[in-house]
Amino acid sequence: MRPAKSVIEIWLWGGPSQLETFDPKPNASRDYNGGLKSIPTNVRGTELHEWWPRLAGCADLYSIIRSMTHRQFGHETATYLMQTGRLPGGGEVFPALGTVIAQAKRREYKGDLPPSVILTRPKGRFSEVGFLGVEAAPLVTGGRPNAPRFAVDGIVPPDGITSQRAKERFELLSKLDLWHPKKGVNATLVSEFDIAGSEARRIAEGDAAKVFDLSAEPSALRDEYGRNDIGQSMLAARRLVEYGVPYVTVNLSGWDSHKRHFETMKRKSGETDAAVATLLKDLKGKGLLDSTIVWMGGEFGRTPKVGWEAPWNGGRNHYAKCFSTLVAGGGFKGGCVVGESDETASVPVSRPVSPQDFIGSIYELCGIDPEGPLPNNVGKKLPILPPSTGGGRLKEIYA
């Protein structure tokens, strides 16, 4: 099996409910399922929550893990765990899997864009690069993908800067940037500065910037993704993978639904459902799904029992004992369900999957040995992942 070339991470920041996504419990009481239903998918025996009809129509393209589990109930610690496979401590802050994969694939990747791109904002409250430092930092696009012009910070010139004006600016800069020690301690610094500048100009002025020109896509396809920032972010993610970027993250916030959970979930699910389903079909149609891992999930799930009382007014709080994720492509089989939860989605009753199992599987399918050494600047021999606390990597859904 050939290793996956790229990964698209769809991060649902805040912790999406397992019950209103991939592990519905239609037979549980209203206190658990809110009185809502499940719907069948195109894979016999697999059901999704009723708010995900588009994904239900292409369940053969992805697999669901219903037995994700860990013990961290705080956003930051749980995010760190889900992104690094580690708990905080020990004096080091580890890089997220996106940074590790991007760095590991840096040599084989030939594009001008950085090997890790985030659409459109960083997670915040968490450093993706850890001890690898700013050089390994992902490109954060900023901007609004659904705007008439997706103004990617730094790559797409702001409105008002024509190509002529940009050319003249650089002409001025080349003539006015005159401090230039040719030897001694500062010559190296100047050289690094110039190399960084050349690289930046190559990105901004070359073909790389065209990746973000979403208007090059057929209008009907853009409609199918959804004419909103979530939908167009997914489209941009597909274009980035097509270009060759090894790791693309789409950060979607707003899943921390302590209060008025059902209203929030219904609103968020609709746009996300259409966008992710179209992404998977689009990748499949372009022949990219076999070489691209897509995974979707958050740092944890939500309390199975609904808090109907004030101040929650129908809310769900943080819950890490049992939650769900989605994986597709890049060596993962479609149409499978891993693990099973109890009748209220409170605990896994079979095949517990730890963050280390989950991340380790992605590393493995990317051709990276999870037990291999992690390059670091703290002078220590560190494995990429610590030993698993779960039931092992997801080999049952490796293609």
Added chain:
Amino acid sequence: MEMTFTRRAFLGGATALAVWPSDLWGAAKKGAKKRNPLPPDLTSLWEKPDGTATDNVMVRRMYLDIAGRIPTEREAQDYVHSKNPAKREALVMKLLESKDFVDYWTMRFCDILRVKSEFPINLWPNAVYVYHARIRSFVESGETWEHFGRALLTSQGSDFRDAEVNFFRATDRRNPEGWAEAAAQTFLGISPADLDRKRKTSFADCLSNVRIKNTREWKEEIVYVDGSDRRPELCDMIFLQNRQAVADAFLMRLRRWIFGPSAPVKSAADSKITGVRGALREIMLSPEYARGSVTGGFPARRLDAEILDDAFCSLSGATRNYQSPAPEPFSFLPPERQTVCIEDGSISSGFLSLFGRPARDTGLTDERGGDVTAKQRLYLFNSGDIHRKLGKLAVPQWKMADGSINPYYKNTPMPKRADGIYWRILSRSPSEYERKVIVNMWRKRSNGGKNRRANHGEMMRDVAWSLINTKEFLFRI
């Protein structure tokens, strides 16, 4: 479309062209058939023949290193034009007594003491603010590093009221080994990876009775000693038995912050442990600090992320938009609050991360990134943020608030414009060569004055754009 809008908004039109000095136009026209002037050797802008830095470089250097900001046009000119033979000493002393010095160096010490609300340190906001205030008082009062260190290591009480106890909370491992590592790193400059087992064990033994407990107040914790308190013994081990090492580590930390990681090792004379102000004064007045950066060997370094952010705001009049995600509900910092004054390492932005603001996770000095990356340069070339800030340069007053001439005002004559922009951004006047480059570009854009739609504001914003992308601006040279 946007070009039209820009021109409508900022075009000086006929009025602006009418005040363009005719002699300068003449010079430009004469030069029209000539090739672009070749850049002459401009070393003298930054360095004197004896290899020391010029006054323009020195004033900027001192403001950046002591006060954590670029000097205003007026401040730079006052220094450069001063005839006082002791003006360097005078400025060092003035800056060391300023609020800016306290703000900036408090930020530096908050980096190594890991002052942040959230993961992985988890001080939480109330404790962050009292701990920050205590560190600020250490910097401001001239308290010695030893006195401050002993206060931290022997503290007891509530994290809300007894600020020093947060030293024990601001570690990612709250146990005797974790505290031993923190003490060795903070006061002896030994990273956890380099701390030998024997010393770690002896330090940890002295801390073995330290405990932390919760109270009924949300996020309040009490640090106390359960049994005999052997921490004074630890202090003696550190500050008496290893006195020279503490003094050297303190001095070297400051020297590395000023001269970079390759700063030559210097030993503190007579094992003297001073406060921040005293140590800095010595460094700033040393011959080493006055060396030139072109051939004199003075190491340049990229400006800190926070200083850059403040510089862009002060140059453009833009404000900031920082907010704290903890505790919920969110809190918002006043837009005029300088970035170097942000107490909490958990309050950040994409810009600060991009330019290497330390996460304050480890307390190691090298956590702060000083590299120059393509992503940073892209941001400065093309980002909407920089574009918006440059757009604010065209303020419609003839004079700035401090009485100086506004170089971006449409009717300001060209030589004044170039001078003003240079003083404001680079703390010096442009050379003749640089003036010519700007004039030639304007001539080209305005087709020798025939194109009355050529946009003055746009031209000057492009000059400003060029200058903020130069090494001279982005580095402390």
